Amino acid sequence: MQDTIRLTVNGSEHDVPAAPDTPLLYVLRNDLLLNGPKYGCGLGECGACTVLIDGVAARSCVIPVGHCTSHDIVTLEGLGTRAAPDVVQQAFIEEQAAQCGYCLNGMIMTARALLNRTPNPTETEVREALRYNLCRCGTHVEIVRAVMRAGQLQSGT
CATH class of the missing domain: 3.10.20.30 (Beta-grasp domain)
Structure with missing residues (x-):
C-alpha cells in the first residue's frame, strides 16, 4: 500500500x-x-x-x-555545486581520486560524515571510516589522500 x-x-x-x-x-x-x-x-x-x-x-x-x-x-x-563544490568534492577533484566513479558517491558521502564529526582526521581515522566502502578500481591511495586534503581544506591548514 x-x-x-x-x-x-x-x-x-x-x-x-x-x-x-x-x-x-x-x-x-x-x-x-x-x-x-x-x-x-x-x-x-x-x-x-x-x-x-x-x-x-x-x-x-x-x-x-x-x-x-x-x-x-x-x-x-x-553537497555542493560545480561552481562551489564541497571541500570533499574539491579534494577528490584535485587528487584525481576516481577511476570508474561508481564508488565515489559512497566515498565522498562517508568522508563528509567523517569530517562532520572529526574536522581534521588522521590517516588511520580516514582508513577506519572508509573501511566498509568498496572500490574495485584500486584508487584507495588517491581516495585516502583526497580525504586528508579535504580535512586540511576544511580546517584551513
Missing part, C-alpha cells in the same frame, strides 16, 4: 508516493531523480548508496523511506 511520504532532501521538502517499507534509495533515484546514490549490492554492504541522514552516513538501499520522515537527508547533489 502506498502512502504519501514527506521527505526533506537537500534542503527541499518532497511529497512522494511510496510504501513505507520502500528503500530510500529507490525513492531518491526513481521519484526524485537524484543519481548520486548508486545501487550497488542492495544489502548495505558496498556503500555506493550512501547518503547523509542528519549528518551521519547511512546506506539508503536498506533504510525504509518511512523511517526517514522528520530527518534531513543529503545526497551527493546536495
Whole structure:
C-alpha cells in the first residue's frame, strides 16, 4: 500500500508516493531523480548508496523511506555545486581520486560524515571510516589522500 511520504532532501521538502517499507534509495533515484546514490549490492554492504541522514552516513538501499520522515537527508547533489563544490568534492577533484566513479558517491558521502564529526582526521581515522566502502578500481591511495586534503581544506591548514 502506498502512502504519501514527506521527505526533506537537500534542503527541499518532497511529497512522494511510496510504501513505507520502500528503500530510500529507490525513492531518491526513481521519484526524485537524484543519481548520486548508486545501487550497488542492495544489502548495505558496498556503500555506493550512501547518503547523509542528519549528518551521519547511512546506506539508503536498506533504510525504509518511512523511517526517514522528520530527518534531513543529503545526497551527493546536495553537497555542493560545480561552481562551489564541497571541500570533499574539491579534494577528490584535485587528487584525481576516481577511476570508474561508481564508488565515489559512497566515498565522498562517508568522508563528509567523517569530517562532520572529526574536522581534521588522521590517516588511520580516514582508513577506519572508509573501511566498509568498496572500490574495485584500486584508487584507495588517491581516495585516502583526497580525504586528508579535504580535512586540511576544511580546517584551513
